[in-house]
Amino acid sequence: MSAASEGIQCAYIEDLDEVWARPSTLIETTMHYCPGCGHSVVHRLIMEVIRELNIQEIAIGVAPVGCAVFAYHYMDIDMQEAAHGRATAVATGIKRMLPDRMVFTYQGDGDLAAIGTAETIHTINRGENIVMVFINNGIYGMTGGQMAPTTLEGSITSTTPSGRDLAMHGHPLKITEMIAMLPGAYYVTRQAVNTAKAVRKTKRALMNAFKYQMEGKGGTSFIEVVSNCPSGWKMTPIESNQWLENHIFKNFELGDIKTPPKE
């Protein structure tokens, strides 16, 4: 069967308006992420928010070490790469020297919740006025699927071939709940991108976080996105999303953890 004989070949778009298109702030190139990886969706959502808030010229992102190490190839804004785990330290310096810029970090769970735990805690404890985007996919994706602090009990990874054993490897770390109790944490939420509904909610959360920074409300906004890693989990993208619904969300419950005080 030829390509042209499949699908709806020609639809007359009469009086149809374009209602959704790729944001102009996302660079027109192929991302290196594996098929179905949530990193790509979150990149796009941040770029949608930056475009809609009209802050492309004043936004500065800090990219992590991990699969998102090339985020600066895709986001059409000023960006800085940080050493593994140190993104929030770098973002602190940028925001303090350039307080009128809108600064955010983008970090995986190995980056933010393992090697960078100290930076994470102390940045939020100081209440730095930045946005932190935390991609929790329960694994070290880039380096070949090793156990992360967030890996669930019993999960098989390349470093836990018989499953994560709590006595041996400790408990899955809920760093988001931990940092929410710090006075410097202004807005803390846990979202996902596995369905269209979840994507809409994550975008709203990102929008809130950037608005709080623009208003200078004081405090760090922290958005965890519970995401997938089809390659590291050895699943198809559809299976990985089902795994999220059936297992991961039971341990990492979605929703707001700390919301700003009502005025």
Add this chain to the structure above:
Amino acid sequence: MAKTRGHISIDIDECKGCELCTVECPQDGMAMSTELNRKGYHYALLVEDVCTGCTNCALVCPEAVITVYRENKANKTKEKVAVITDVRDNITVTVS
């Protein structure tokens, strides 16, 4: 009640064949091609003319390669445009 009419166009050579859009379409209007695209993936297609322009497929697409169109009843004077999607390069022609 008649459904709102919509349509999508997919940049098929940028599709990575993850299939996430097909499960997210509430109208079950999408499927994967039997052909491979330039990257070697089966690509997503709108195979039934049931699209309402809900944008669900575009929201979950990691590659951001789906553009969504929707009927706008207040906009009857717009020129008629046909977008031909599942050929190697998207072609847009104006129907006079």
